[in-house]
Amino acid sequence: MSENKLVAQLRTSFGKGAARKDRAAGRTPAVIYGHGSEPRHITLPAHEIALVLRHKNAIIDLDINGKHETVLVKSASKDVVTQIIEHVDLVEIVKGERVHVEVPVHIVGESMSGTVIDLEHKTLKLEVDATTIPEYVEVHFNKEGLGFHVTAGDIKLPAGAKLDLDDHELVASVVGTGAGASEDAAAPAEAAKAE
Numbered sequence: 001m002s003e004n005k006l007v008a009q010l011r012t013s014f015g016k017g018a019a020r021k022d023r024a025a026g027r028t029p030a031v032i033y034g035h036g037s038e039p040r041h042i043t044l045p046a047h048e049i050a051l052v053l054r055h056k057n058a059i060i061d062l063d064i065n066g067k068h069e070t071v072l073v074k075s076a077s078k079d080v081v082t083q084i085i086e087h088v089d090l091v092e093i094v095k096g097e098r099v100h101v102e103v104p105v106h107i108v109g110e111s112m113s114g115t116v117i118d119l120e121h122k123t124l125k126l127e128v129d130a131t132t133i134p135e136y137v138e139v140h141f142n143k144e145g146l147g148f149h150v151t152a153g154d155i156k157l158p159a160g161a162k163l164d165l166d167d168h169e170l171v172a173s174v175v176g177t178g179a180g181a182s183e184d185a186a187a188p189a190e191a192a193k194a195e
Contacts (some may be wrong), residue, residue, distance in 0.1 A: 004060045011041040014100035019086070024102045028085050032062075032071055034092030050085055057101045057133045060090070072099060072130060093130040100127050100164065103134055111148070111174040117141060118175045125164035126157070134158045139172050149173035 010019070011029065019029045027043035028050075040066065052058045056071045071090040080087055093099065102123045111117050124137055137157065140151050153167030 004045055004048075004058060006048055006052070006060055006061070007063045008044055009043040010064065011043055014041065016046065023084065023086070028088060030088040030090055031134075032069070032090045032092055033074075034071075035094070037092075045087065046085065049088060049157045053085065053088075055135060056104060057135075059093070059131065059133065062090075070094070070131070072101075072133075095131055098127055099130045099133070100125060101133055102126075104136045106136045106138050107141060107172065108138045110143065111141055112143050112145045114177060115146055115174045116177055117172055119172045121165075121171050122151070124155075124171070127162040127164060128158070129160055132158065132160065134161065139171075141174070144174050146174055146176060 004040040008030070009027070010021070013021075022029050023045050023046065026046045028046045030042050030044050030049075032040045032042060036178050037102045042062075052060060053073065054056055060071050060073065062069045062071055070093050072093050074089040076085055076088045076173055091099075095153065102125050104123050105119060107117055107119065119139075126134075127136075128134070137155055139155060141148075141150075149169060149170055150172045152163055152169040155163070157163060
């Protein structure tokens with residue numbers, strides 16, 4: 001979980017023109033959803049929110065007119081050409097609340113020479129406390145050979161986290177590089193030519 005503190009401003013004007021003016025002034029439009037309340041429209045400092053969005057499932061401590069709120073970044077939309085962040089959706093969270101998030105899988109270590117690690121799931125869905133979202137989960141390899149595999153049940157999760165996946169689901173495995181297979185396939189063809 002990353003600790004990010006941003007000062008937000010409430011938006012009073014809406015529409016494409018207003019959003020364009022906000023972005024020109026270095027502010028990114030955003031909406032806060034959650035807990036049965038009406039969505040609230042705010043703007044955030046563009047440079048700071050761009051830095052925050054480098055981290056998946058970022059938690060932000062917002063200061064809105066002196067009142068502090070904790071929010072989770074749910075999604076962000078970018079201009080496909082300029083890559084400027086056009087809009088951010090935020091979800092209000094309270095301490096002790098559990099949320100469903102997707103976190104990346106990081107491979108630690110390597111497989112034996114002549115093999116590669118095939119990652120079946122690049123991300124995993126977790127149910128965790130909203131204030132303790134891990135940045136990633138690790139899958140460990142220690143020069144394992146062909147056929148070695150890691151299932152969801154093998155993964156060490158942070159305290160209190162629950163995986164939204166069956167324990168027997170394959171997450172990563174050691175497979176051949178394919179070079180050996182193509183040599184084997186070429187051998188009978190060469191033998192046929194020799195005859």
